[in-house]
Amino acid sequence: MRNSTIKFLILIAVLTFASLGFTSKKETNVLKNNIEIHNKSPKLVTVLPIGEAKTEEAPIPYTGNKYLGFKEALAFKESQGNYFVVNTLGYLGKYQFGKGTLEMIGIYNPQAFLHDPKLQEKAFEANASRNKWILRKDIKRSVGKRINGVLITESGILAAAHLAGPGSVKKYLRSGGSQGFADAYGTTVKHYMKKFAGYDVSSIKANKKARVS
Known part of the structure; x- marks a missing residue:
């Protein structure tokens, strides 16, 4: 047992x-x-959902207060620095370019653009130069003033132009802030003027005919 x-x-x-x-x-x-x-490798193209701008914003990494810091801060706000993003409205890449803007600076193949980080950096530089030329008089007149409680700076103006286009920024500045602009996600010219104020963007040269070679 x-x-x-x-x-x-x-x-x-x-x-x-x-x-x-x-x-x-x-x-x-x-x-x-x-x-x-x-x-598995991540998918090349992701989508930013509508309404994203209404969620709490992540803090922007600080990479200095000159041109590099300016463009990287703007890129983080636009796409979190992702070269391969397409949002729900069809805006492309790290800096979220529209097809019409790309054509104005000499880029006619959006898919090739989306897959080419170097081309995207050149596009940002060309577009900033073009916007600076268009807004040169407004920059001279408006920098140092306060509109809707926000101190106007050159970098704020150029950031707002990237968001809304230089024409909308002209209207905002020349109307004393009464003619505002908001994109499809609710982001305003005023918001970009404030968020991207104070960067030294003197290295961006105003150029009416700026294009990507």
């Missing part, structure tokens, strides 16, 4: 060890699938 009890206990111990020490075929397959999923 004692021997039978010992054998029974040994059998129970062996079965318990086996159940803990080995993974079923199903569990193995699940583990394998999870590894494959996590090791």
